[in-house]
Amino acid sequence: MTVPTGPTGPGTGTRGPAPSPPRQVLVPLALAQFICSFAGSNMNVMINDISEDLDTTVQGVQLAITIFLLVMAALMIPGGKLTDRLGRKQCLVAGLTVYGVGALLSAAAPGLGVLILGNSVLEGVGTALLIPPVYVLTTLLFTDITARARAFGVIMAMGGVGAAAGPLIGGLITTGLSWRAAFLFQALVVAAIVVLSRRIADPLPPEPTRPFDTGGAVLSAVGLVLVVTGILAADDNGWLMTGLLLLGALVLAGFFRWIRAKERAGREPLLSTGLFRDRTSNLGLLTQNLQWLILMGVSFVVAAYLQVVRGYDAVRTGVIFTAATAGLLASSLAAERFAKRRTPRTLVMTGFAVTVAGLGTLLAMAGGSPSAWATTPGLLLIGLGLGVMLTPSVNVVQSAFPEDQQGEISGLSRSVSNLGSSLGTAVAGTILVADLAFGSYAAALIVLAAVGCGGFVAATLLPRQRAAR
Numbered sequence: 001m002t003v004p005t006g007p008t009g010p011g012t013g014t015r016g017p018a019p020s021p022p023r024q025v026l027v028p029l030a031l032a033q034f035i036c037s038f039a040g041s042n043m044n045v046m047i048n049d050i051s052e053d054l055d056t057t058v059q060g061v062q063l064a065i066t067i068f069l070l071v072m073a074a075l076m077i078p079g080g081k082l083t084d085r086l087g088r089k090q091c092l093v094a095g096l097t098v099y100g101v102g103a104l105l106s107a108a109a110p111g112l113g114v115l116i117l118g119n120s121v122l123e124g125v126g127t128a129l130l131i132p133p134v135y136v137l138t139t140l141l142f143t144d145i146t147a148r149a150r151a152f153g154v155i156m157a158m159g160g161v162g163a164a165a166g167p168l169i170g171g172l173i174t175t176g177l178s179w180r181a182a183f184l185f186q187a188l189v190v191a192a193i194v195v196l197s198r199r200i201a202d203p204l205p206p207e208p209t210r211p212f213d214t215g216g217a218v219l220s221a222v223g224l225v226l227v228v229t230g231i232l233a234a235d236d237n238g239w240l241m242t243g244l245l246l247l248g249a250l251v252l253a254g255f256f257r258w259i260r261a262k263e264r265a266g267r268e269p270l271l272s273t274g275l276f277r278d279r280t281s282n283l284g285l286l287t288q289n290l291q292w293l294i295l296m297g298v299s300f301v302v303a304a305y306l307q308v309v310r311g312y313d314a315v316r317t318g319v320i321f322t323a324a325t326a327g328l329l330a331s332s333l334a335a336e337r338f339a340k341r342r343t344p345r346t347l348v349m350t351g352f353a354v355t356v357a358g359l360g361t362l363l364a365m366a367g368g369s370p371s372a373w374a375t376t377p378g379l380l381l382i383g384l385g386l387g388v389m390l391t392p393s394v395n396v397v398q399s400a401f402p403e404d405q406q407g408e409i410s411g412l413s414r415s416v417s418n419l420g421s422s423l424g425t426a427v428a429g430t431i432l433v434a435d436l437a438f439g440s441y442a443a444a445l446i447v448l449a450a451v452g453c454g455g456f457v458a459a460t461l462l463p464r465q466r467a468a469r
Contacts, residue, residue, distance in 0.1 A: 025141060026151055028196035029134045030158040032092070035099075035189045036127045037162030039068065039119070042170030046179040048307055053179065056112045058308060064116050065300065069421045070228045071124025072131075074221035077412055080132035081213070081270055087206030088133040088140075092197060095130025099123050100190040107183035119183070135394070135413065140203045156390040157332030163295055165325040167303055171318025216258055216270030223252035224419060231427055275401070275409055283462050284396035285413060287348050289420035290455035291393065294355060294448050295386055297424030298324075301444045302362075302375060309441070323376040327383025332390060344392035345462035351389025352456035358382035359449040363442055389459075396462070424448075 043050070047061045054060075083091045102122025109115040134155065142151040173182045226248030230241045259269035276282060299321070306312040306320065338347055362378025394413065401409045428444040 024199040025137065026154060028193045028200065029138060030155045031189065031193050031196070032096070032130055032134050033155050034158040034162040035186055035193070036072075036131055037159040038166045038169065039103075039123055039127070039162075039186060042166035042182055043119070046170060046174050046182065047304060049174055049179045050115070054109070054112050054115065058304065060112050062300070062304075064112065064120050066228065067116055067120035068124045069296065070225060071121060072127045072421075074224045075125060075128035075217075076132065077220055077271055078212075078217040079128035080136075080409075080412065081217075082129070083133050083136055084207050085210045085212060086208070087202050088136050088204070089197065089200050089202045090206065092130050092133040092137075092200070093194060095126045095128070095133075096190050096194050096197070097126070098129060099126025100187050100194075102126055103183045103187040103190065107180045107187070109180075123186075137200065137203070152394050153332055153334075153391045156394060157329055157387065159390070161325055161329050161332075163299060165321070167299065167321040168318030168325065171316075211268050213259070213262065213268065213270035216255060216262070219251060219255035219258055220270065223248050223255055226251060228419075228423065231423065271412060275412055278400050280463055281397050281400040281409075283458055284344075284393050284400075285416045286458045287352075287389065287393045287455055288397070288413060288417045289423075290451055290458070291351075291386055291390060292417045292420035293424035293427070294359075294382070294452055294455075295424065296421040297428035297444070297448045297451075298359070298362075298379075298382055300424070301428045301441065301448075302379070305441045306375075320375055321379065324379040324383035327380045327385075328387040329383075331384045331387030334387075338388065338392075343464065344396050345459060345464060347392040348389040348459040348462060349456060351385045351387075352452050352459055354385030354388065355382050356385075356449050356452040356456065358385055359445055359452060363445045363449075 043061065043065050047058055050061050051057055079091070079095070086094070099122070102118045102125075105118030105122060106115055107118075109118055138151050138155060169185075170179075170182045173179075173185055226244050230244030230248060256273070259271055260273055262269035263273060303317055303321070306317045312320075342350075358378045358381025360378075361381055362375055365374035365378060397409060397413050428448055431440055431444040431447060
């Protein structure tokens with residue numbers, strides 16, 4: 001793996017204030033990733049409880065989940081850019097504050113509209129502000145490749161555990177108390193992160209005079225919203241879906257023309273086109289997108305199927321998901337050891353291969369056994385596969401750029417990952433809710449397996465680098 005060096009590369013002596021000790025800063029950073037990933041999946045086991053309490057439908061809950069993921073994806077690039085202007089720690093704390101307000105509002109929601117405002121909008125905006133600083137700070141503070149791999153391993157493990165354990169934790173809280181208490185739990189964790197983040201010293205000063213490309217932010221957000229909304233419309237109106245997808249593609253094309261024009265005029269755009277000139281980084285971004293698409297797609301599809309079709313309650317559904325959590329945690333925490341012995345290409349290829357095998361096992365076991373516990377072997381393999389490749393994909397992308405581009409690439413990286421999450425929920429969820437039966441369940445898993453095969457092909461195109469030692 002190549003790490004930029006020179007005047008703006010990691011390892012120079014011109015960073016500004018001395019950073020806090022890594023052991024102290026890693027805890028709040030990892031917890032921040034955990035709670036945001038938890039928020040994206042814990043509602044999957046509350047489908048029945050929320051729909052009954054708020055007098056809505058499974059599609060209504062799916063809409064709330066998808067909007068949350070979509071808001072994150074749409075605003076992550078602007079959020080990454082703001083880290084340079086406002087400062088990384090300031091963005092982190094601001095994001096946590098907005099997120100906490102959204103969690104409290106969600107806990108008191110009298111209807112689906114307020115839930116969407118609190119959970120989908122405010123928590124989504126808060127996440128878009130707080131996640132880019134997590135990855136920028138990690139890249140700036142951990143300059144050694146092995147140490148950075150260890151740090152990203154912990155953060156990605158917590159993110160994966162948040163997504164995989166969300167159903168279990170959410171199920172326990174929902175059954176023992178109520179689904180509203182799950183949002184209070186999020187608010188408490190956010191408060192703890194705010195306290196712990198006081199230990200963090202921003203390694204670079206903010207640049208309040210740095211320009212912000214408002215036009216680019218609007219175009220990128222609108223384009224992403226139109227694309228995912230088009231996918232959500234697939235089960236209602238094929239013409240509407242096609243129109244929204246085409247319009248979204250046109251807006252995104254206009255966004256790239258906009259940023260190229262700004263660069264030619266000598267002004268700073270929202271996103272530098274130079275970020276897309278690194279082939280290895282582009283492949284890393286693609287694999288990140290597909291990894292989170294599979295993770296969130298599996299989480300929604302399996303949770304919805306177990307609850308709506310099999311009649312499982314939130315706790316039983318969550319317990320079944322512990323297999324994925326255990327697999328993901330085990331392989332993510334071994335990221336440092338894997339990084340020393342294997343190249344990123346090998347790890348990502350292996351991860352996709354194991355994940356596809358898990359999807360195949362999930363489908364085969366569920367079709368041949370009436371017990372929902374038959375899903376656990378497949379979920380375990382999926383967790384192991386995803387855990388193996390989450391960290392190397394992130395490390396490849398973040399390490400490809402110097403310090404002065406970390407805000408941009410972090411925002412782009414997280415936007416691509418969260419777009420994958422929203423696409424996973426939208427695509428697999430749309431297939432499933434069209435007809436909540438085993439046939440649709442199988443179709444959704446087959447689509448996710450096809451995505452995994454595509455990810456494997458993309459991973460084979462990564463360079464054959466030597467393992468970092």
